[in-house]
Amino acid sequence: MTVKTINRPGSLDTGPPFRPNRAQEEPTSRSARPIPLPTVPPHGGDVYAAARSLGTPVADLLDFSANINPLGYPPCLRQAVFDSFDLIRHYPDPDCRELRQAIADYHGLSASEVLVGNGSTELIYLLARAWRPDRALVVAPAFSEYERALETAGLAVDFFVTSESDGFLLKDPPELGADDLIFLANPGNPGGGLLGPERLRPILETWDRDGAKVVLDEAFVDFREEASMKALVGRLPGLVVLRSFTKFFGMPGLRLGYLLAEAGLIRTLARDSQPWSVNVLAQVAGRVCLDDPDYIARTRAAVDRERKALAGALAGIDGIEVFPGAANYLLAKLTRTGWTAAELRRRMLRQGILIRDASNFRGLGETFFRVAVRSAEENRRLIESLSRCLSQG
Numbered sequence: 001m002t003v004k005t006i007n008r009p010g011s012l013d014t015g016p017p018f019r020p021n022r023a024q025e026e027p028t029s030r031s032a033r034p035i036p037l038p039t040v041p042p043h044g045g046d047v048y049a050a051a052r053s054l055g056t057p058v059a060d061l062l063d064f065s066a067n068i069n070p071l072g073y074p075p076c077l078r079q080a081v082f083d084s085f086d087l088i089r090h091y092p093d094p095d096c097r098e099l100r101q102a103i104a105d106y107h108g109l110s111a112s113e114v115l116v117g118n119g120s121t122e123l124i125y126l127l128a129r130a131w132r133p134d135r136a137l138v139v140a141p142a143f144s145e146y147e148r149a150l151e152t153a154g155l156a157v158d159f160f161v162t163s164e165s166d167g168f169l170l171k172d173p174p175e176l177g178a179d180d181l182i183f184l185a186n187p188g189n190p191g192g193g194l195l196g197p198e199r200l201r202p203i204l205e206t207w208d209r210d211g212a213k214v215v216l217d218e219a220f221v222d223f224r225e226e227a228s229m230k231a232l233v234g235r236l237p238g239l240v241v242l243r244s245f246t247k248f249f250g251m252p253g254l255r256l257g258y259l260l261a262e263a264g265l266i267r268t269l270a271r272d273s274q275p276w277s278v279n280v281l282a283q284v285a286g287r288v289c290l291d292d293p294d295y296i297a298r299t300r301a302a303v304d305r306e307r308k309a310l311a312g313a314l315a316g317i318d319g320i321e322v323f324p325g326a327a328n329y330l331l332a333k334l335t336r337t338g339w340t341a342a343e344l345r346r347r348m349l350r351q352g353i354l355i356r357d358a359s360n361f362r363g364l365g366e367t368f369f370r371v372a373v374r375s376a377e378e379n380r381r382l383i384e385s386l387s388r389c390l391s392q393g
């Protein structure tokens with residue numbers, strides 16, 4: 001594993017250049033020429049662009065590019081949100097008091113250790129702005145918004161690139177100094193692997209002892225709650241645990257995430273955050289989601305079963321190597337000469353199936369792609385299409 005300092009995006013050999021989606025922004029200068037769309041979308045889940053390119057409705061697409069609970073959102077969520085609809089006549093609670101208490105109860109923490117955001121992405125940007133570290137590090141391959149948020153805050157970013165032979169897991173952690181900041185996801189995304197508490201706890205304790213600040217992104221840990229490090233919140237003052245309602249509770253469009261951290265840090269971050277960023281319906285939704293233990297248990301059982309079945313089926317396709325995953329997605333690699341994930345994505349899209357070309361993650365090459373775990377029937381369609389594409393040569 002190596003640490004590499006990146007001064008400009010894409011300037012080193014840690015993978016293909018990072019391509020943020022700035023091309024889709026409106027040109028600001030009057031002389032600006034049209035900017036071509038990026039060849040690799042910066043994130044999965046842009047069903048709107050994919051549907052436009054095919055000339056089909058979004059509903060006709062089978063989206064394996066974003067990792068969302070295949071059971072959908074909890075059954076009682078729709079009614080609860082509609083029943084609360086008239087609350088939109090008021091501003092939302094700027095402190096999300098009831099939701100913070102519900103989150104705290106759910107995790108066995110205090111409400112003063114919870115901060116809620118408009119998706120965990122908002123909180124990533126807030127953290128990058130609020131902290132002024134000497135050095136900012138990202139364990140790669142990783143969610144590209146860490147890098148973008150740090151750069152937007154004017155920070156140079158170092159990458160600690162995990163290796164394919166380690167299954168993209170942090171086997172050999174970097175040493176950190178006082179006031180260094182590191183972003184690490186567990187389970188990793190796109191890698192999918194999980195560091196168990198017995199391996200991760202000593203790493204976090206060492207970093208904390210050395211005075212570093214750590215953002216542990218647990219956006220996907222709900223699928224494996226026993227591996228969460230939330231019990232260390234408050235005990236390790238430099239630890240922030242980031243969580244999301246997007247993936248497990250199947251509501252990416254409503255935007256809801258939160259972080260868990262020591263109460264003093266929560267107060268500081270809250271002072272820097274925008275008022276009313278969490279809308280009133282999202283606040284209701286969060287409370288409803290956490291109050292449905294049956295849905296939570298069914299999700300864990302279904303995703304575990306379907307992930308194992310999908311991993312087996314992918315491994316059975318000649319020309320695909322699949323990496324072990326712990327959550328609701330799997331990273332895979334094309335092993336047949338000449339094949340790229342970009343080409344595979346194009347071919348799959350023609351069949352109405354969207355996969356994530358993972359070649360623009362730092363540390364991955366052009367043969368990597370990622371698929372979500374969906375229902376047994378949808379996974380069967382994915383496998384059929386992949387087999388058909390690869391057999392066409």
Ligand SMILES: Cc1ncc(COP(=O)(O)O)c(C=O)c1O
Pocket residue numbers: 118119120121122143185189217219243244245246252255256257
């Ligand atoms: C690892 C990881 N963290 C955080 C996020 C952001 O999720 P959200 O802003 O929807 O909570 C994502 C989204 O893809 C992700 O993959």
